[in-house]
Amino acid sequence: MTSTPDLEARSPWAALHNVSQVTVKRSNRTLKKDIAIPGSKSLTNRALILAAAAKGNSSVEGILKSDDSYWCIEALKRLGAEIQVDGDIAQIKGVGGEWRRSKEALYIGAGGTVARFLPGLVAAARTGESWTIKASKRMSERPVKPLIDALRQIGATINYEGKEGFYPLGITGEGLKGGHVDISGNTSSQFISGLLMASAHAEAPVTVRITEPIVQASYVLITIELMKQFGIEVSHDQELSRFDISPNTYQGNHVHMEPDASGACYFFALAALTQSTIRVNNISYEHSYQPDIRFVDVLKEMGCHVVIGPDYVEVTGPKTLKGNKTFSMRAMSDQALTLAAIAPFADGPITIREVEHIRHHESDRIQAATEILTSLQIKVEEYNDGLKIFPGKPVGTLIRSYDDHRVAMAFSLLGAVVDDISIHDPGCVSKTFPNFFEKLEEIGLTVTRK
Numbered sequence: 001m002t003s004t005p006d007l008e009a010r011s012p013w014a015a016l017h018n019v020s021q022v023t024v025k026r027s028n029r030t031l032k033k034d035i036a037i038p039g040s041k042s043l044t045n046r047a048l049i050l051a052a053a054a055k056g057n058s059s060v061e062g063i064l065k066s067d068d069s070y071w072c073i074e075a076l077k078r079l080g081a082e083i084q085v086d087g088d089i090a091q092i093k094g095v096g097g098e099w100r101r102s103k104e105a106l107y108i109g110a111g112g113t114v115a116r117f118l119p120g121l122v123a124a125a126r127t128g129e130s131w132t133i134k135a136s137k138r139m140s141e142r143p144v145k146p147l148i149d150a151l152r153q154i155g156a157t158i159n160y161e162g163k164e165g166f167y168p169l170g171i172t173g174e175g176l177k178g179g180h181v182d183i184s185g186n187t188s189s190q191f192i193s194g195l196l197m198a199s200a201h202a203e204a205p206v207t208v209r210i211t212e213p214i215v216q217a218s219y220v221l222i223t224i225e226l227m228k229q230f231g232i233e234v235s236h237d238q239e240l241s242r243f244d245i246s247p248n249t250y251q252g253n254h255v256h257m258e259p260d261a262s263g264a265c266y267f268f269a270l271a272a273l274t275q276s277t278i279r280v281n282n283i284s285y286e287h288s289y290q291p292d293i294r295f296v297d298v299l300k301e302m303g304c305h306v307v308i309g310p311d312y313v314e315v316t317g318p319k320t321l322k323g324n325k326t327f328s329m330r331a332m333s334d335q336a337l338t339l340a341a342i343a344p345f346a347d348g349p350i351t352i353r354e355v356e357h358i359r360h361h362e363s364d365r366i367q368a369a370t371e372i373l374t375s376l377q378i379k380v381e382e383y384n385d386g387l388k389i390f391p392g393k394p395v396g397t398l399i400r401s402y403d404d405h406r407v408a409m410a411f412s413l414l415g416a417v418v419d420d421i422s423i424h425d426p427g428c429v430s431k432t433f434p435n436f437f438e439k440l441e442e443i444g445l446t447v448t449r450k
Protein backbone atom coordinates (compact mmCIF):
# COMPACT_ATOMS: atom_id res chain seq x y z
CA MET A 1 0.00 0.00 0.00
CA THR A 2 1.26 3.48 -0.86
CA SER A 3 2.19 5.73 2.04
CA THR A 4 2.12 9.01 0.11
CA PRO A 5 -1.03 10.98 0.83
CA ASP A 6 -2.98 12.06 -2.24
CA LEU A 7 -3.15 15.75 -1.41
CA GLU A 8 -5.14 16.57 -4.54
CA ALA A 9 -8.12 14.95 -2.83
CA ARG A 10 -7.90 17.35 0.14
CA SER A 11 -10.42 20.10 -0.45
CA PRO A 12 -10.74 23.71 0.71
CA TRP A 13 -12.90 22.26 3.51
CA ALA A 14 -10.00 20.11 4.74
CA ALA A 15 -8.15 20.88 7.96
CA LEU A 16 -4.54 20.47 9.08
CA HIS A 17 -3.05 21.39 5.69
CA ASN A 18 0.48 21.96 6.94
CA VAL A 19 0.45 19.64 9.92
CA SER A 20 2.55 16.52 9.44
CA GLN A 21 1.67 14.87 12.74
CA VAL A 22 -0.41 15.24 15.88
CA THR A 23 0.26 13.84 19.32
CA VAL A 24 -2.79 12.94 21.40
CA LYS A 25 -2.65 12.81 25.21
CA ARG A 26 -4.96 12.56 28.15
CA SER A 27 -5.14 15.86 30.04
CA ASN A 28 -5.81 16.15 33.76
CA ARG A 29 -9.41 17.14 33.44
CA THR A 30 -12.25 14.64 33.35
CA LEU A 31 -13.65 14.14 29.89
CA LYS A 32 -16.64 16.30 29.00
CA LYS A 33 -19.87 14.39 28.94
CA ASP A 34 -21.72 15.72 25.89
CA ILE A 35 -20.65 16.11 22.31
CA ALA A 36 -22.38 17.12 19.09
CA ILE A 37 -21.24 15.45 15.89
CA PRO A 38 -21.44 16.97 12.36
CA GLY A 39 -23.88 15.65 9.76
CA SER A 40 -23.75 12.19 8.23
CA LYS A 41 -21.51 11.72 5.20
CA SER A 42 -23.82 9.05 3.80
CA LEU A 43 -26.96 11.13 4.12
CA THR A 44 -25.27 14.33 2.93
CA ASN A 45 -23.91 12.94 -0.32
CA ARG A 46 -27.14 11.12 -1.14
CA ALA A 47 -29.21 14.24 -0.48
CA LEU A 48 -26.87 16.48 -2.50
CA ILE A 49 -26.86 14.13 -5.48
CA LEU A 50 -30.61 13.49 -5.48
CA ALA A 51 -31.40 17.20 -5.00
CA ALA A 52 -29.08 18.05 -7.91
CA ALA A 53 -30.71 15.39 -10.12
CA ALA A 54 -34.21 16.53 -9.12
CA LYS A 55 -36.62 18.94 -10.73
CA GLY A 56 -37.03 22.07 -8.63
CA ASN A 57 -35.49 23.51 -5.52
CA SER A 58 -34.23 21.73 -2.44
CA SER A 59 -32.63 22.65 0.82
CA VAL A 60 -30.46 20.20 2.68
CA GLU A 61 -29.98 21.12 6.31
CA GLY A 62 -27.22 19.90 8.58
CA ILE A 63 -24.81 18.84 5.83
CA LEU A 64 -21.38 17.48 6.60
CA LYS A 65 -18.69 19.83 5.26
CA SER A 66 -15.76 17.59 4.42
CA ASP A 67 -13.66 16.54 1.44
CA ASP A 68 -16.24 13.97 0.35
CA SER A 69 -19.09 16.49 0.25
CA TYR A 70 -16.92 19.30 -1.16
CA TRP A 71 -15.95 17.27 -4.25
CA CYS A 72 -19.50 16.01 -4.57
CA ILE A 73 -20.79 19.60 -4.69
CA GLU A 74 -18.07 20.68 -7.15
CA ALA A 75 -18.94 17.86 -9.54
CA LEU A 76 -22.67 18.57 -9.27
CA LYS A 77 -22.09 22.26 -10.00
CA ARG A 78 -20.10 21.38 -13.12
CA LEU A 79 -23.05 19.24 -14.15
CA GLY A 80 -25.32 22.29 -13.97
CA ALA A 81 -26.85 22.12 -10.50
CA GLU A 82 -26.96 25.48 -8.73
CA ILE A 83 -25.71 24.98 -5.19
CA GLN A 84 -25.19 27.57 -2.47
CA VAL A 85 -23.85 26.59 0.92
CA ASP A 86 -24.49 28.81 3.90
CA GLY A 87 -23.24 27.37 7.19
CA ASP A 88 -24.44 23.79 7.15
CA ILE A 89 -27.38 24.38 4.83
CA ALA A 90 -27.15 23.72 1.09
CA GLN A 91 -29.71 25.35 -1.25
CA ILE A 92 -29.92 23.45 -4.50
CA LYS A 93 -31.64 24.04 -7.83
CA GLY A 94 -31.67 20.68 -9.57
CA VAL A 95 -31.29 19.89 -13.26
CA GLY A 96 -34.28 17.55 -13.51
CA GLY A 97 -32.08 14.77 -14.92
CA GLU A 98 -30.70 16.91 -17.78
CA TRP A 99 -27.08 17.36 -16.73
CA ARG A 100 -25.13 20.17 -18.38
CA ARG A 101 -22.19 19.64 -20.67
CA SER A 102 -18.77 20.09 -19.07
CA LYS A 103 -15.75 20.60 -21.28
CA GLU A 104 -13.45 19.83 -18.39
CA ALA A 105 -13.34 16.48 -16.62
CA LEU A 106 -15.25 16.25 -13.35
CA TYR A 107 -13.09 15.45 -10.31
CA ILE A 108 -14.85 13.64 -7.48
CA GLY A 109 -12.05 13.13 -4.94
CA ALA A 110 -11.83 10.00 -2.80
CA GLY A 111 -15.45 9.37 -1.82
CA GLY A 112 -16.89 5.96 -2.60
CA THR A 113 -20.37 7.44 -2.32
CA VAL A 114 -19.98 9.95 -5.19
CA ALA A 115 -17.94 7.47 -7.23
CA ARG A 116 -20.68 4.85 -7.04
CA PHE A 117 -23.79 7.08 -6.99
CA LEU A 118 -23.06 9.53 -9.78
CA PRO A 119 -22.22 7.48 -12.93
CA GLY A 120 -25.64 5.86 -13.36
CA LEU A 121 -27.56 9.08 -12.82
CA VAL A 122 -25.31 10.90 -15.29
CA ALA A 123 -25.69 8.13 -17.88
CA ALA A 124 -29.47 8.43 -17.46
CA ALA A 125 -29.43 11.90 -19.07
CA ARG A 126 -30.84 11.89 -22.60
CA THR A 127 -28.89 14.81 -24.04
CA GLY A 128 -26.18 12.89 -25.89
CA GLU A 129 -23.49 14.85 -23.99
CA SER A 130 -20.33 13.10 -22.81
CA TRP A 131 -18.42 13.56 -19.57
CA THR A 132 -15.16 12.31 -18.12
CA ILE A 133 -15.18 11.63 -14.38
CA LYS A 134 -11.88 11.33 -12.53
CA ALA A 135 -11.28 10.25 -8.96
CA SER A 136 -8.46 10.29 -6.41
CA LYS A 137 -5.60 7.81 -6.74
CA ARG A 138 -7.07 5.42 -4.17
CA MET A 139 -10.62 5.73 -5.52
CA SER A 140 -9.16 4.85 -8.94
CA GLU A 141 -7.93 1.57 -7.43
CA ARG A 142 -11.21 0.73 -5.67
CA PRO A 143 -13.68 -1.52 -7.53
CA VAL A 144 -16.49 -0.15 -9.71
CA LYS A 145 -16.77 -2.87 -12.35
CA PRO A 146 -19.78 -4.72 -10.88
CA LEU A 147 -21.67 -1.41 -10.81
CA ILE A 148 -20.71 -0.45 -14.36
CA ASP A 149 -21.58 -3.95 -15.64
CA ALA A 150 -25.00 -3.64 -14.00
CA LEU A 151 -25.60 -0.16 -15.40
CA ARG A 152 -24.63 -1.42 -18.85
CA GLN A 153 -27.23 -4.21 -18.47
CA ILE A 154 -29.92 -1.50 -18.28
CA GLY A 155 -28.46 0.43 -21.21
CA ALA A 156 -25.88 2.86 -19.79
CA THR A 157 -23.08 4.08 -22.06
CA ILE A 158 -20.04 4.08 -19.77
CA ASN A 159 -16.43 3.38 -20.78
CA TYR A 160 -13.18 3.04 -18.89
CA GLU A 161 -10.82 5.83 -19.91
CA GLY A 162 -7.85 4.26 -18.12
CA LYS A 163 -7.49 0.79 -16.73
CA GLU A 164 -10.39 -1.55 -17.52
CA GLY A 165 -12.71 -1.80 -14.52
CA PHE A 166 -11.60 1.38 -12.76
CA TYR A 167 -11.87 5.17 -12.72
CA PRO A 168 -11.55 7.41 -14.77
CA LEU A 169 -14.87 6.85 -16.54
CA GLY A 170 -16.23 8.23 -19.78
CA ILE A 171 -20.02 8.58 -19.71
CA THR A 172 -22.42 9.50 -22.49
CA GLY A 173 -25.95 10.58 -21.64
CA GLU A 174 -27.87 8.24 -23.90
CA GLY A 175 -30.46 7.26 -21.28
CA LEU A 176 -31.15 4.00 -19.49
CA LYS A 177 -33.53 1.60 -21.20
CA GLY A 178 -34.53 -0.24 -18.02
CA GLY A 179 -35.25 -3.96 -17.62
CA HIS A 180 -33.84 -6.69 -15.39
CA VAL A 181 -30.41 -6.55 -13.83
CA ASP A 182 -28.47 -8.97 -11.64
CA ILE A 183 -25.79 -7.78 -9.26
CA SER A 184 -23.86 -9.21 -6.33
CA GLY A 185 -23.92 -7.38 -3.01
CA ASN A 186 -20.76 -8.91 -1.62
CA THR A 187 -18.20 -6.22 -2.50
CA SER A 188 -19.97 -2.96 -1.82
CA SER A 189 -23.48 -1.89 -0.89
CA GLN A 190 -22.74 1.33 -2.75
CA PHE A 191 -23.08 -0.51 -6.09
CA ILE A 192 -26.68 -1.35 -5.23
CA SER A 193 -27.37 2.18 -3.97
CA GLY A 194 -25.96 3.71 -7.16
CA LEU A 195 -27.96 1.34 -9.33
CA LEU A 196 -31.22 2.06 -7.50
CA MET A 197 -30.72 5.83 -7.60
CA ALA A 198 -30.11 5.74 -11.36
CA SER A 199 -32.95 3.31 -12.08
CA ALA A 200 -35.56 5.91 -11.18
CA HIS A 201 -34.50 7.93 -14.24
CA ALA A 202 -34.65 4.96 -16.64
CA GLU A 203 -37.14 4.94 -19.53
CA ALA A 204 -38.86 1.71 -18.39
CA PRO A 205 -39.22 -0.12 -15.05
CA VAL A 206 -36.09 -1.66 -13.55
CA THR A 207 -35.95 -4.87 -11.52
CA VAL A 208 -32.74 -5.42 -9.57
CA ARG A 209 -31.95 -8.95 -8.35
CA ILE A 210 -29.24 -9.45 -5.76
CA THR A 211 -27.26 -12.60 -6.48
CA GLU A 212 -25.22 -12.61 -3.22
CA PRO A 213 -26.31 -10.80 -0.03
CA ILE A 214 -25.42 -7.13 0.47
CA VAL A 215 -22.44 -6.48 2.76
CA GLN A 216 -23.78 -3.43 4.60
CA ALA A 217 -27.45 -3.63 3.72
CA SER A 218 -28.55 -0.72 5.93
CA TYR A 219 -26.90 1.69 3.54
CA VAL A 220 -29.28 0.52 0.84
CA LEU A 221 -32.18 1.26 3.19
CA ILE A 222 -30.74 4.77 3.67
CA THR A 223 -30.74 5.13 -0.12
CA ILE A 224 -34.36 4.00 -0.38
CA GLU A 225 -35.37 6.40 2.40
CA LEU A 226 -33.63 9.35 0.72
CA MET A 227 -35.09 8.42 -2.69
CA LYS A 228 -38.50 8.50 -1.02
CA GLN A 229 -37.81 11.95 0.40
CA PHE A 230 -37.12 13.10 -3.17
CA GLY A 231 -40.33 11.54 -4.48
CA ILE A 232 -39.30 8.06 -5.66
CA GLU A 233 -40.68 4.80 -4.24
CA VAL A 234 -38.66 1.59 -4.38
CA SER A 235 -40.49 -1.64 -3.66
CA HIS A 236 -38.46 -4.55 -2.32
CA ASP A 237 -38.73 -7.83 -0.47
CA GLN A 238 -37.76 -8.27 3.16
CA GLU A 239 -34.45 -9.98 2.41
CA LEU A 240 -33.40 -7.12 0.09
CA SER A 241 -32.91 -9.61 -2.72
CA ARG A 242 -35.18 -7.89 -5.25
CA PHE A 243 -35.98 -4.23 -5.90
CA ASP A 244 -38.50 -2.72 -8.35
CA ILE A 245 -38.42 0.89 -9.50
CA SER A 246 -40.75 2.63 -11.95
CA PRO A 247 -39.66 5.49 -14.20
CA ASN A 248 -40.07 8.89 -12.60
CA THR A 249 -38.16 12.13 -11.91
CA TYR A 250 -36.81 13.16 -8.53
CA GLN A 251 -38.58 16.19 -7.06
CA GLY A 252 -36.87 18.84 -4.94
CA ASN A 253 -37.54 18.78 -1.20
CA HIS A 254 -36.41 20.21 2.12
CA VAL A 255 -34.53 17.55 4.02
CA HIS A 256 -32.61 17.35 7.26
CA MET A 257 -29.45 15.33 7.92
CA GLU A 258 -28.76 13.23 11.05
CA PRO A 259 -25.36 13.49 12.73
CA ASP A 260 -22.75 11.06 11.45
CA ALA A 261 -23.08 7.83 13.45
CA SER A 262 -19.69 6.61 12.20
CA GLY A 263 -18.05 9.75 13.61
CA ALA A 264 -19.98 9.37 16.86
CA CYS A 265 -18.48 5.92 17.40
CA TYR A 266 -14.98 7.33 18.06
CA PHE A 267 -16.41 9.08 21.10
CA PHE A 268 -18.22 5.95 22.28
CA ALA A 269 -14.94 4.05 21.93
CA LEU A 270 -13.15 6.79 23.86
CA ALA A 271 -15.61 6.33 26.72
CA ALA A 272 -14.97 2.58 26.55
CA LEU A 273 -11.21 3.10 26.83
CA THR A 274 -11.19 5.70 29.58
CA GLN A 275 -13.94 4.49 31.94
CA SER A 276 -15.70 7.79 31.18
CA THR A 277 -19.26 8.62 30.25
CA ILE A 278 -19.76 10.27 26.86
CA ARG A 279 -23.10 11.18 25.37
CA VAL A 280 -23.61 11.95 21.69
CA ASN A 281 -26.60 14.25 21.20
CA ASN A 282 -29.21 14.44 18.43
CA ILE A 283 -28.91 10.82 17.39
CA SER A 284 -31.54 8.16 17.82
CA TYR A 285 -30.56 4.51 18.23
CA GLU A 286 -34.13 3.46 17.50
CA HIS A 287 -34.70 5.51 14.38
CA SER A 288 -31.33 5.92 12.73
CA TYR A 289 -30.77 3.90 9.56
CA GLN A 290 -27.02 4.35 9.94
CA PRO A 291 -25.70 0.88 10.81
CA ASP A 292 -22.77 2.18 12.85
CA ILE A 293 -25.05 3.29 15.67
CA ARG A 294 -25.25 -0.45 16.48
CA PHE A 295 -21.55 -0.34 17.40
CA VAL A 296 -22.78 0.45 20.92
CA ASP A 297 -24.12 -3.13 21.02
CA VAL A 298 -20.56 -4.37 20.50
CA LEU A 299 -19.36 -2.07 23.29
CA LYS A 300 -22.16 -3.33 25.52
CA GLU A 301 -21.05 -6.90 24.95
CA MET A 302 -17.56 -5.82 25.93
CA GLY A 303 -18.89 -4.55 29.25
CA CYS A 304 -19.81 -0.91 28.58
CA HIS A 305 -22.94 0.58 30.04
CA VAL A 306 -25.10 2.01 27.25
CA VAL A 307 -28.03 4.38 27.73
CA ILE A 308 -30.37 4.81 24.77
CA GLY A 309 -32.15 8.14 25.13
CA PRO A 310 -34.90 9.51 22.88
CA ASP A 311 -32.40 11.71 21.05
CA TYR A 312 -29.04 10.73 22.45
CA VAL A 313 -26.85 7.69 23.04
CA GLU A 314 -24.54 7.51 26.03
CA VAL A 315 -21.72 5.07 26.74
CA THR A 316 -19.83 4.51 30.00
CA GLY A 317 -16.65 2.46 29.88
CA PRO A 318 -16.13 -0.41 32.37
CA LYS A 319 -13.07 -0.97 34.57
CA THR A 320 -11.91 -3.68 32.19
CA LEU A 321 -13.25 -4.39 28.71
CA LYS A 322 -14.37 -7.97 28.20
CA GLY A 323 -12.52 -10.06 25.64
CA ASN A 324 -12.69 -13.65 24.35
CA LYS A 325 -15.27 -12.52 21.83
CA THR A 326 -15.81 -12.77 18.10
CA PHE A 327 -17.75 -10.08 16.28
CA SER A 328 -19.01 -10.13 12.73
CA MET A 329 -18.51 -6.49 11.71
CA ARG A 330 -19.93 -7.09 8.23
CA ALA A 331 -23.01 -4.92 8.71
CA MET A 332 -21.12 -1.96 10.26
CA SER A 333 -17.67 -2.46 8.89
CA ASP A 334 -16.58 1.21 9.08
CA GLN A 335 -16.19 0.45 12.81
CA ALA A 336 -13.91 -2.56 12.34
CA LEU A 337 -10.87 -0.31 12.82
CA THR A 338 -12.35 1.31 15.93
CA LEU A 339 -12.85 -2.13 17.44
CA ALA A 340 -9.33 -3.14 16.41
CA ALA A 341 -7.91 -0.05 18.14
CA ILE A 342 -9.59 -0.69 21.50
CA ALA A 343 -9.25 -4.50 21.37
CA PRO A 344 -5.81 -4.75 23.08
CA PHE A 345 -7.40 -3.39 26.26
CA ALA A 346 -9.85 -6.28 26.57
CA ASP A 347 -9.12 -9.10 29.00
CA GLY A 348 -9.04 -11.71 26.23
CA PRO A 349 -8.66 -11.81 22.44
CA ILE A 350 -11.11 -9.99 20.18
CA THR A 351 -11.75 -11.51 16.77
CA ILE A 352 -13.22 -9.45 13.93
CA ARG A 353 -14.72 -11.47 11.04
CA GLU A 354 -16.64 -11.13 7.77
CA VAL A 355 -15.09 -7.86 6.66
CA GLU A 356 -13.04 -8.92 3.66
CA HIS A 357 -14.64 -6.05 1.72
CA ILE A 358 -12.82 -3.46 3.85
CA ARG A 359 -9.63 -4.42 2.03
CA HIS A 360 -11.16 -2.29 -0.78
CA HIS A 361 -11.85 0.80 1.29
CA GLU A 362 -9.64 3.91 1.69
CA SER A 363 -6.81 1.50 2.52
CA ASP A 364 -6.63 -2.26 2.85
CA ARG A 365 -7.96 -1.82 6.36
CA ILE A 366 -7.24 -5.37 7.54
CA GLN A 367 -3.62 -5.06 6.49
CA ALA A 368 -3.38 -1.52 7.93
CA ALA A 369 -4.79 -2.61 11.32
CA THR A 370 -2.44 -5.61 11.43
CA GLU A 371 0.62 -3.48 10.63
CA ILE A 372 -0.29 -0.73 13.09
CA LEU A 373 -1.09 -3.09 15.99
CA THR A 374 2.15 -4.93 15.31
CA SER A 375 4.05 -1.61 15.39
CA LEU A 376 2.38 -0.98 18.78
CA GLN A 377 3.77 -4.39 19.86
CA ILE A 378 0.36 -6.03 20.03
CA LYS A 379 0.03 -9.62 18.85
CA VAL A 380 -2.32 -10.02 15.87
CA GLU A 381 -3.40 -12.86 13.58
CA GLU A 382 -4.57 -11.70 10.16
CA TYR A 383 -7.26 -13.58 8.20
CA ASN A 384 -8.67 -12.94 4.75
CA ASP A 385 -11.84 -11.60 6.29
CA GLY A 386 -10.62 -10.07 9.54
CA LEU A 387 -8.14 -10.29 12.38
CA LYS A 388 -7.68 -11.58 15.91
CA ILE A 389 -6.19 -9.13 18.40
CA PHE A 390 -4.61 -10.32 21.63
CA PRO A 391 -4.59 -8.35 24.89
CA GLY A 392 -1.49 -6.28 25.58
CA LYS A 393 -0.14 -2.91 26.54
CA PRO A 394 0.49 -0.91 23.36
CA VAL A 395 3.86 0.82 23.18
CA GLY A 396 3.53 4.40 21.89
CA THR A 397 4.87 5.19 18.43
CA LEU A 398 4.25 7.38 15.38
CA ILE A 399 1.30 5.71 13.64
CA ARG A 400 1.01 5.79 9.84
CA SER A 401 -2.45 6.83 8.70
CA TYR A 402 -2.40 5.20 5.25
CA ASP A 403 -4.25 8.28 3.90
CA ASP A 404 -7.31 6.71 5.55
CA HIS A 405 -9.46 8.90 7.80
CA ARG A 406 -10.72 5.94 9.82
CA VAL A 407 -7.21 4.65 10.51
CA ALA A 408 -6.22 8.10 11.82
CA MET A 409 -9.37 8.59 13.91
CA ALA A 410 -9.50 5.08 15.40
CA PHE A 411 -5.86 4.83 16.44
CA SER A 412 -5.59 8.42 17.71
CA LEU A 413 -7.95 7.34 20.53
CA LEU A 414 -5.11 5.33 22.02
CA GLY A 415 -3.44 8.62 23.01
CA ALA A 416 -5.99 8.83 25.85
CA VAL A 417 -4.50 5.74 27.52
CA VAL A 418 -1.02 5.20 26.03
CA ASP A 419 1.99 7.56 26.16
CA ASP A 420 3.61 8.82 22.95
CA ILE A 421 0.80 8.20 20.47
CA SER A 422 1.29 10.36 17.38
CA ILE A 423 -0.53 10.17 14.07
CA HIS A 424 1.21 10.88 10.80
CA ASP A 425 -0.70 12.94 8.19
CA PRO A 426 -3.67 13.68 10.46
CA GLY A 427 -5.24 15.84 7.72
CA CYS A 428 -6.65 12.69 6.12
CA VAL A 429 -9.52 12.87 8.65
CA SER A 430 -10.89 15.66 6.44
CA LYS A 431 -12.43 13.06 4.16
CA THR A 432 -15.36 12.86 6.59
CA PHE A 433 -14.50 14.74 9.79
CA PRO A 434 -12.23 17.78 9.32
CA ASN A 435 -12.61 19.01 12.91
CA PHE A 436 -12.12 15.60 14.51
CA PHE A 437 -9.03 16.65 16.49
CA GLU A 438 -10.78 19.84 17.68
CA LYS A 439 -13.59 17.61 18.92
CA LEU A 440 -11.04 15.47 20.81
CA GLU A 441 -9.79 18.68 22.44
CA GLU A 442 -13.35 19.78 23.18
CA ILE A 443 -13.98 16.52 25.01
CA GLY A 444 -10.83 16.97 27.08
CA LEU A 445 -7.82 15.41 25.34
CA THR A 446 -4.68 17.37 24.51
CA VAL A 447 -3.71 17.47 20.86
CA THR A 448 -0.33 18.86 19.81
CA ARG A 449 0.13 19.72 16.15
CA LYS A 450 3.52 19.73 14.43
Ligand SMILES: O=C(O)C1=C[C@@H](OP(=O)(O)O)[C@@H](O)[C@H](O)C1
Nearest residue numbers: 042113188189190193216219334
Ligand atom coordinates in the same frame (compact mmCIF):
# COMPACT_ATOMS: atom_id res chain seq x y z
O1 LIG B 1 -23.49 4.04 1.11
C1 LIG B 1 -22.78 4.56 1.96
O2 LIG B 1 -22.97 5.72 2.36
C2 LIG B 1 -21.66 3.78 2.53
C3 LIG B 1 -21.60 2.42 2.36
C4 LIG B 1 -20.54 1.59 2.94
O3 LIG B 1 -19.67 1.20 1.91
P1 LIG B 1 -19.54 -0.31 1.30
O4 LIG B 1 -20.87 -0.91 1.22
O5 LIG B 1 -18.90 -0.03 -0.02
O6 LIG B 1 -18.63 -1.07 2.20
C5 LIG B 1 -19.73 2.33 4.00
O7 LIG B 1 -18.55 1.61 4.30
C6 LIG B 1 -19.39 3.73 3.55
O8 LIG B 1 -18.64 4.42 4.52
C7 LIG B 1 -20.65 4.51 3.30
Ligand SMILES: C=C(OP(=O)(O)O)C(=O)O
Nearest residue numbers: 110111112113334361406
Ligand atom coordinates in the same frame (compact mmCIF):
# COMPACT_ATOMS: atom_id res chain seq x y z
C1 LIG C 1 -15.57 3.25 3.35
C2 LIG C 1 -15.74 4.54 3.60
O1 LIG C 1 -16.02 5.50 2.69
P1 LIG C 1 -16.45 5.52 1.17
O2 LIG C 1 -16.63 4.11 0.70
O3 LIG C 1 -17.71 6.32 1.13
O4 LIG C 1 -15.33 6.22 0.46
C3 LIG C 1 -15.65 5.08 4.99
O5 LIG C 1 -16.04 6.25 5.19
O6 LIG C 1 -15.19 4.36 5.89
